Amino acid sequence: MDKKILVFLIFFIPFVAYSQTEPADEIEFDINTYFDNFRLNVYYPYLNVTKNLGNNTTINGSYLVDAISSASMKMIFRVDGITSATNNKTGGSDNTPDELRHQLSLGITKIFSEISVSANGMYSIEHDYSSKTFAANLSIPFAKKNTILQLGYAGNWDKVFPQVRTWTKDRNTTTINLGLTQILSKNIISQLDFSFINMDGYMLDGYQVIRIINGSSFRVLEPVEPDKRVRKSVGLRTNIGISKNSSLQLGYRYYWDTWDIKSNTIDVEFKTHLSTMVNMTLGLRQYFQTKAYFFKSEYLTPEPFMGVDSKLNSGYTNDVSIGFTFKGDKSINFPLLSSDKFTLITNFGFYHRHTDSPDWIMRLSDLYAYLFTLGFKFSI
Amino acid sequence: MIRKLLFVLIFLFLVSITGCTIVQPWERERLADPNMIFDENPIQKGIKEHYINIREGSEGGNGSQGGGCGCG
Numbered sequence: 001m002d003k004k005i006l007v008f009l010i011f012f013i014p015f016v017a018y019s020q021t022e023p024a025d026e027i028e029f030d031i032n033t034y035f036d037n038f039r040l041n042v043y044y045p046y047l048n049v050t051k052n053l054g055n056n057t058t059i060n061g062s063y064l065v066d067a068i069s070s071a072s073m074k075m076i077f078r079v080d081g082i083t084s085a086t087n088n089k090t091g092g093s094d095n096t097p098d099e100l101r102h103q104l105s106l107g108i109t110k111i112f113s114e115i116s117v118s119a120n121g122m123y124s125i126e127h128d129y130s131s132k133t134f135a136a137n138l139s140i141p142f143a144k145k146n147t148i149l150q151l152g153y154a155g156n157w158d159k160v161f162p163q164v165r166t167w168t169k170d171r172n173t174t175t176i177n178l179g180l181t182q183i184l185s186k187n188i189i190s191q192l193d194f195s196f197i198n199m200d201g202y203m204l205d206g207y208q209v210i211r212i213i214n215g216s217s218f219r220v221l222e223p224v225e226p227d228k229r230v231r232k233s234v235g236l237r238t239n240i241g242i243s244k245n246s247s248l249q250l251g252y253r254y255y256w257d258t259w260d261i262k263s264n265t266i267d268v269e270f271k272t273h274l275s276t277m278v279n280m281t282l283g284l285r286q287y288f289q290t291k292a293y294f295f296k297s298e299y300l301t302p303e304p305f306m307g308v309d310s311k312l313n314s315g316y317t318n319d320v321s322i323g324f325t326f327k328g329d330k331s332i333n334f335p336l337l338s339s340d341k342f343t344l345i346t347n348f349g350f351y352h353r354h355t356d357s358p359d360w361i362m363r364l365s366d367l368y369a370y371l372f373t374l375g376f377k378f379s380i
Numbered sequence: 381m382i383r384k385l386l387f388v389l390i391f392l393f394l395v396s397i398t399g400c401t402i403v404q405p406w407e408r409e410r411l412a413d414p415n416m417i418f419d420e421n422p423i424q425k426g427i428k429e430h431y432i433n434i435r436e437g438s439e440g441g442n443g444s445q446g447g448g449c450g451c452g
Contacts, residue, residue: 195442
């Protein structure tokens with residue numbers, strides 16, 4: 001059955017579609033940063049160019065760099081004989097990145113009558129990991145565009161080759177999305193979304209270790225996780241126009257998988273036009289998760305499956321964010337903002353994750369992260 | 381319990397769809413506001429999902445860009 005769906009999607013839906021309107025011609029450049037109390041710093045500049053070719057066809061290309069500096073990795077690898085074989089000679093507490101990831105993606109969108117279809121290809125490479133992605137989607141409007149049906153497919157073909165190991169292992173992921181967007185009234189719109197994700201292969205990163213403690217001695221082993229995982233989720237969100245200038249988006253998602261992780265996510269987003277040029281977005285997200293069936297914070301004897309990754313642990317997260325966009329206007333006497341083709345993007349986010357037992361590497365139960373974005377869009 | 385609640389929500393959503401009236405294109409001024417579009421900036425959404433997916437055990441079900449006036 002899955003094969004039939006895949007064949008249909010690959011041969012009959014060769015593009016990805018997000019909307020019936022053509023994307024605008026524009027350049028977007030963002031600098032995003034992430035800092036947390038696990039001493040992980042990430043800087044990721046992102047460039048995206050969208051160009052309309054006419055004839056209802058639009059292409060876009062993007063380039064992203066992740067520059068990761070992780071003091072925690074360096075600290076642990078120094079004291080751990082098994083994992084200290086990393087080639088990184090710099091990084092950690094200095095200002096040199098430990099790792100760079102480059103990501104390039106290309107996409108095309110075409111509108112046939114009222115049906116929008118697109119395709120995207122992506123390639124990502126870093127010193128110990130590579131990933132190829134093909135995504136396709138179809139968007140079909142019904143009932144005078146009051147209802148839009150979205151069908152999506154994404155395939156990921158990843159390779160894991162940790163510096164501390166001599167092997168290369170594969171991980172393949174297939175994602176199917178079904179979405180239904182419905183206008184409910186003149187100021188209310190809802191979206192129902194179902195995702196099915198099938199993962200096969202090596203699920204770890206090759207760097208995590210488990211200590212089996214036996215009295216005063218201990219052994220260090222690699223974690224072992226099942227090589228199959230089926231993940232499903234259903235999300236429902238509604239956007240309500242609460243006044244002429246403001247909207248409130250309410251969302252809920254339920255997730256479950258074959259590793260026994262279940263989660264509930266609630267999110268609220270308030271958007272308002274503070275003026276004709278300034279827009280503000282406030283976001284709040286709450287997430288609750290149960291643990292994977294094989295996860296333990298401590299292992300006394302080797303077991304068939306052993307996992308220590310904190311994202312397999314039970315816990316909750318809180319996420320708050322505030323963002324502003326400033327649209328340029330000829331009346332503003334300030335460089336760049338004096339152009340009505342220019343939009344300045346800013347965002348600040350705070351993320352807190354609590355796990356019911358301490359993290360395997362930093363021995364902390366609470367992760368606090370700060371995220372900043374500064375960018376711009378320019379119409380071309 | 382949670383799964384039952386979810387099915388009730390989905391059922392109510394589907395019922396609301398079948399019962400709703402058609403909103404004509406000229407009545408969608410409020411819906412055409414960029415604030416009414418789901419994931420108006422998909423780049424920012426993608427970046428947020430990336431860091432969340434690395435730190436949490438769940439993925440998917442976050443919807444896709446669209447909405448607004450119904451033509452987008």
